[in-house]
Amino acid sequence: GPFEVLMNIxxxxxxxxxxxxxxxxxxxxxxxxxxxxxxxxxDARVLGAAEYLAKLIRDNGWPCVASPELGxxxxxxxxxDPCPYATLVMTKLLLEIPEFLGSTEVELGVESLLSLWExxxxxxxxxxxxxxxxxxxxxxxxxxxxxxVLDVVSxxxxxxxxxxxxxxxxxxxxxxxxxxxxIPESIWMAWKGWEFGQKKEPSRWLTLQALKILKx
Numbered sequence: 001g002p003f004e005v006l007m008n009i010x011x012x013x014x015x016x017x018x019x020x021x022x023x024x025x026x027x028x029x030x031x032x033x034x035x036x037x038x039x040x041x042x043d044a045r046v047l048g049a050a051e052y053l054a055k056l057i058r059d060n061g062w063p064c065v066a067s068p069e070l071g072x073x074x075x076x077x078x079x080x081d082p083c084p085y086a087t088l089v090m091t092k093l094l095l096e097i098p099e100f101l102g103s104t105e106v107e108l109g110v111e112s113l114l115s116l117w118e119x120x121x122x123x124x125x126x127x128x129x130x131x132x133x134x135x136x137x138x139x140x141x142x143x144x145x146x147x148x149v150l151d152v153v154s155x156x157x158x159x160x161x162x163x164x165x166x167x168x169x170x171x172x173x174x175x176x177x178x179x180x181x182x183i184p185e186s187i188w189m190a191w192k193g194w195e196f197g198q199k200k201e202p203s204r205w206l207t208l209q210a211l212k213i214l215k216x
Contacts, residue, residue, distance in 0.1 A: 002028040002049045004067070014073035022069035025062055028053060029089040036096035050097050053090060054105045061087035061112030064126060077126035084128040085144045087112045092152045102158075110156050113149055114164040135171055136185035139196040139206045145186075146172060147209055154216040172210055181207045 002023040009015020032050055040046050056065055061082030064075040091109030094100035120130035128144050141148040150168050159165050175182060181202035196203040
């Protein structure tokens with residue numbers, strides 16, 4: 001099954017309030033994605049964990065799921081809704097696993113992300129919005145934002161001519177400066193010392209990130 005990490009979910013959120021090894025569908029795919037990017041995408045342990053998580057998909061994407069060790073913990077949403085972030089990182093993971101390229105799971109994941117964009121004005125599962133803050137350019141790709149979603153969808157090549165994909169892409173394109181670069185519009189304070197951790201000057205890293213998406 002999935003690799004576990006040390007976590008502590010407070011009792012008021014449905015956890016046990018103690019340090020324990022467990023997994024949740026908002027972090028397990030990120031651990032596996034990292035291992036796959038380091039060349040272990042065909043390792044039996046990584047592949048087995050990815051296959052386990054892939055089977056949790058539903059018609060509308062991946063739900064909020066956690067291992068039994070976390071008790072009754074579940075995010076703030078309806079059980080039948082997809083978790084936008086879990087769906088994003090699961091699709092991202094499977095695009096790194098050769099046997100899942102072009103798979104039904106990837107196709108469902110991509111369609112779920114695009115459907116969330118299409119319904120963004122009235123549908124906000126697990127309190128994930130795709131509004132003004134979502135559309136701000138930021139690095140690195142660690143949360144649910146427009147560049148992260150576009151990066152994943154553009155890697156799939158399944159919906160590159162889709163109207164919904166084009167709408168998001170056009171939003172990013174309009175933010176390009178006359179010199180062809182991109183300026184961060186939101187920053188994570190943990191990375192304030194990096195060149196993408198400010199909102200005054202163009203960022204080399206953010207520019208690379210955006211141009212790679214637009215080129216695809």
